[in-house]
Amino acid sequence: MDLERSPLALPFPDMPQIAGVTLRVARAHYKDWDRCDLTFVELSLGTRVAGVFTQSACASSEVEMGRDQVKAGAARALIVNAGNSNAFTGYRGREAVEAIMAQVSEKLGCAPEEVFVSSTGVIGVPLPRDRARDGVTAALIAEPCGWEEAAAAICTTDTFTKGAHSSAVIGNTRVELCGIIKGSGMIAPDMATMLGYIFTDANVAPDFLQELLTRANAKTYNCITVDGDTSTSDTVLAFATGKAGNPLIENWESPGADAFAASLTDVCRQLAQLVVRDGEGASKFVAVSVSGAVSDESARRVGLVIANSPLVKTAIAGEDANWGRVVMAVGKAGEPADRDKLSIAFGGVWAACDGMPVEEYDEAPVAKHLKGQEIDLAVDLGIGDGRATVWTCDLTHGYISINADYRS
Numbered sequence: 001m002d003l004e005r006s007p008l009a010l011p012f013p014d015m016p017q018i019a020g021v022t023l024r025v026a027r028a029h030y031k032d033w034d035r036c037d038l039t040f041v042e043l044s045l046g047t048r049v050a051g052v053f054t055q056s057a058c059a060s061s062e063v064e065m066g067r068d069q070v071k072a073g074a075a076r077a078l079i080v081n082a083g084n085s086n087a088f089t090g091y092r093g094r095e096a097v098e099a100i101m102a103q104v105s106e107k108l109g110c111a112p113e114e115v116f117v118s119s120t121g122v123i124g125v126p127l128p129r130d131r132a133r134d135g136v137t138a139a140l141i142a143e144p145c146g147w148e149e150a151a152a153a154i155c156t157t158d159t160f161t162k163g164a165h166s167s168a169v170i171g172n173t174r175v176e177l178c179g180i181i182k183g184s185g186m187i188a189p190d191m192a193t194m195l196g197y198i199f200t201d202a203n204v205a206p207d208f209l210q211e212l213l214t215r216a217n218a219k220t221y222n223c224i225t226v227d228g229d230t231s232t233s234d235t236v237l238a239f240a241t242g243k244a245g246n247p248l249i250e251n252w253e254s255p256g257a258d259a260f261a262a263s264l265t266d267v268c269r270q271l272a273q274l275v276v277r278d279g280e281g282a283s284k285f286v287a288v289s290v291s292g293a294v295s296d297e298s299a300r301r302v303g304l305v306i307a308n309s310p311l312v313k314t315a316i317a318g319e320d321a322n323w324g325r326v327v328m329a330v331g332k333a334g335e336p337a338d339r340d341k342l343s344i345a346f347g348g349v350w351a352a353c354d355g356m357p358v359e360e361y362d363e364a365p366v367a368k369h370l371k372g373q374e375i376d377l378a379v380d381l382g383i384g385d386g387r388a389t390v391w392t393c394d395l396t397h398g399y400i401s402i403n404a405d406y407r408s
Contacts, residue, residue, distance in 0.1 A: 003157060003159045003402065004159065005159045005160055006159045006160060006278045006279075006282060007282075007283055008277035008278070008282060008283070008284070008373055008393070009159065009277060010160075010274065012147075012148045012151065012161050012162075012163050013163055013165055014165075015147045015163055015165045015178045016165070016176050016178065018176055018199045018200065018201050018241065018243075019044075019243035019244065020044030020047060020201060020241030020242070020243040021042075021043060021044075021199045021241060022042040023145050023146065023147065023149070023150040024039070024040045024042070024139050024143070024144055025038065025039050025139065025142065025145055025149055025152075025153040026038045026040070026135050026136075026139035026142050027135065028131045028134065028135025028136075028138075029131055029135075030081060030082065030083035030084045030127075030128065030131060031083035031084070033083070035153075036149070036152070036153040037081065037083050037135075038079065038080070038081055038082070038132075038135035038136065038139055038153065039078070039079070039080040039139075039150050040077065040078070040079055040104075040136065040140065040142070041078040041079075041080075041150070041197070041199075041239075042108065043075050043076050043077060043078070043239055043241060044243065045076070046241070046242055047074070047075045047076065047239050047240065047241045047242070048074065048075070048204060048206040048209055048239070048242070049074065049075035049116070049206065049237060049238065049239050049240075050070060050073075050206060050210035050212075050213045050237070050238045051066055051067075051069075051070040051210075051235065051236065051237045051238070052213060052214060052235075052236050053066055053067050053234060053235050053236075054232065054233065054234030055230075056231070056232050056234070058087065058088060059232055059233070060085055060086050060088075060089075060119060060232050060233045061086060061089070061093045061094040061096075061097050062086060062097055062117045062118050062235070063232070063233060064094075065094070065097060066116055066237075068113075070210070070237075072114075073207070073209075073210075074113075074114050074206075075114050075115075075237075075239055076105075076108050076110040076114040076115065077104050077105075077108060077114065078116045078197065078239070079100055079104060079115065079116070079117045079118070079139075080117075080118045080120070080153070080154045080195065080197075081119040081121075081127060081132065081135075082119075082120055082155060082156055083120075083121040083122070083156060084119055084120075084121040084125055084127050084128070085119050085120050085121045085122060085123050085125075085231075086125075086126065086127040087119075087123045087124070087233055088123050088124045089125065089126040090126075093127060095129070096126060096128075096132055097117050097119075097127070098112070099129055099132065099133065100115070100117050100132055100133075100136055101113075101115040101117060103133060103136050103137075104136060104140070118195050118235050118237075119233060120156055120182060120195050120233050121156050147163050147180060148161050148163065150180055151163050151181075151182070154180065154182045154195060155182050156182065156184070157402060158182050158184045159184070159278055160278060161180075162180060162181045162271060162274040162275065162278070163178070163179065163180050163181075164178070164179045164181075164266075164270035164271045164274070165177065165179075166264075166266045166267045166270075167263060168202070168259040168260045168263040170244070170249065170256030170259065171247055171256060173245060173246040174244070175200060175201055175202035175244045175246055175260065175263075176200060176201055176244070177198060177199070177202070177263050177264060177267050178198070179196060179197060179198040179267045179270075179271050180196070180197055180271075181195065181196035181197070181271040181272075181275060182194060182195050182196075183195070183275035184226070184275070184278045184280050194221075194231070194234060194236075194275050195233065195234070195235050196221070196235070196236040196268075196271050197236070197237050197238075198236070198237070198239070198264070198267055198268070198271075199238075199241070200238070200239070200240050200264075201240075201241050201243040201244040202242070202244055202249065203240070203242035203244060203245065203246050203247070203248050204240040204242070204248070204250075204260065205248060205250040205251075207250075208249060208254075208257075209238055209240055212238075212264050213236070213238045213264065213268075215261070216264050216265040216268040216269075217236065217268065219265060219268075219269070220265065220268040220269045220271075220272040221271075222300075223272070223300060223303070223304075223389065223390045223391060224272045224273070224390070224391045224392065225276075225304060225307050225390065225391075225392050226275070226276060226279035226392065226393055227279075227280070227308075227395075227399065236268075238264070272391065273285075273391055276391045276393050277393070279392075279399075280399045280403065281396040281398025281399035281400070281401070281402060282393035282394060282396070282398075283317065283393075283394055283396055283398075284316055284317065284372075284374075284375050284393060284394040285373060285374050285375065285391070286307065286313075286316060286376075286377060286391065286393060287374075287375070287376050287377065287389055287390075287391055288303045288306050288307050288377045288378075288379070288390045288391070289303070289376070289377070289378045289389045290302050290303040290306075290378075290379045290381065290386075290389075291378070291380045291387040292343075292380040292381040292382045292384060292385075292386070293336070293381050293384050293386035293387065293388075294335075294336045294381075294383060294386055295384065295386040296386045296387060296388050297386070297388075298335045298336060298384075298386050299381075299386040299387050299388035300388035300390065301334075301335050302329075302333045302379070302381070303388050303389065303390035305330070305333040305334075306326060306329040306330065306333075306377070306379065307391075309325065309328070309329040310395055311325045311329075312325045312326060313393070313394050313395035314394070314395050316370065316394040317394035317395055317396045319370040319371055320370070321346055321351065321363055321370060323344045323346070323351045323352055326344050326377070327342065327344070327352075330342060330379060330381070336383060336384075337381050337383070338355075338381070340354065340355035341354055341355060341381065342354075342355050342380070342381060342382065343379070343380040343382065344377075344378070344379055344380075345376075345377070345378040345379075346366045346369055346370065346375070346376070346377055346378075347365065347368075347370070347375070348369075348376065348378075349361075349362070349366050349369070351363075351366065354382070375394075
C-alpha cells in the first residue's frame, strides 16, 4: 500500500547516540515489500527496563510474555517485527516468540527473559518462524544504524518516521533520552496505543523507572486517540543503560528525580502527539482541552468521548464549527456535567457560555481557525477544578480507504 506522507508530519529530529544502545535493522520479508522490517536493539549489561502494555483481552504472546519479563527489571535486547502482529495465533505465535528469544539470548549470552519481542501488523497470521530466524540472523551481523533507520523499520501504515529527544541534568551529569514510535491507525487509549521505545543512559532503579513510565503514560499515550480502537499489541518500553554514571535515581527523594521525570514525560508526550499527527487519513491535529471537571480523570474521560466522536471529528474535517456536536459528546460521556454551566470554544473564541449560545458570537474567526491544520477545542464544565488535554485528529474518507485495503 503506497501511502502519501501526512500533511501534519514533522521532520525527524537530530538525536544523539545513547551509550549502551546499539541499533541494527534487517529484512525479514514479513510482507511483500522491499524494506527493512526487523529491528534489533542490543543493550549493555546492567540495562534496566520498564513497560506498559495493552489491556486488550486478545493480547498477543509478545505482550503476555513482556508483562512478565518487565517484572525482573533487566534487559539485554529488543526485537521488533513489522508487518505481522502475531496476535490471535495461539501456541504457534508463542513458539515463534520463544524461538526469537532463544536465538538472540544464545548470541548475547544472556537469559531468554532479557530479550524483549514486539510485533505489529496483520492480526491472525502466525509469525513465520523461518523468516523471523533469517531476519534475526541478518540483524545480528548487520552494521549499526541510526535512530531514523530504526524508526522506519518498525512502521506499518505510518507515513513518516517518528522520534523524540530530551535531556536532564542529574547532579553534574547530563543524561539523554531518545525515543522512537510507530502508530497511525487502531489508536485509542487503553494503556499505550502503539509500539514505542524509549532509551536513556541515566542510572535509574527499575521499580522507580516503572513508576515514572506509568505516570507519564497516563498523561500522554492514554490521552491520544485516532479511531477509538485499541491494538492487541500495544507496548511502550523504557530502557535505562546507566552509562551516564549519574547517582542512582531510586525514588522521588533522589537528586534529579523531578528533572528526569519531566524529561521522560516530555519524550512520551512528543511521541504520542506524533502518532496522532500520522492518524490514518488525518488532515488536522486537534487538541481537546477540558477544564472545570470534578477531577482530572473525569476531564480526561470527557475529552476522550469528544475526541472519539465521529460527528465531532467529521465536523472538524469539514471545517464546520458545529459546537452542538460537542454538547452531544459531553452529554453522553457519563461523567458529571451541568448543561447550564457548560462553555465551548474553538480557537479561543467562545461560542457558548454557561449553557447558552454567546449572543454576539462571531463565527468568522472560528471558521478561519478551522481551515488551519492545528485545531484547539476547549470545553469548560464549570463544576470543579479538574482539567486534562486529549489529542486527536479529524476523520476523513482517507481513513476508510486505508483500512478497506489494509491487507492487500
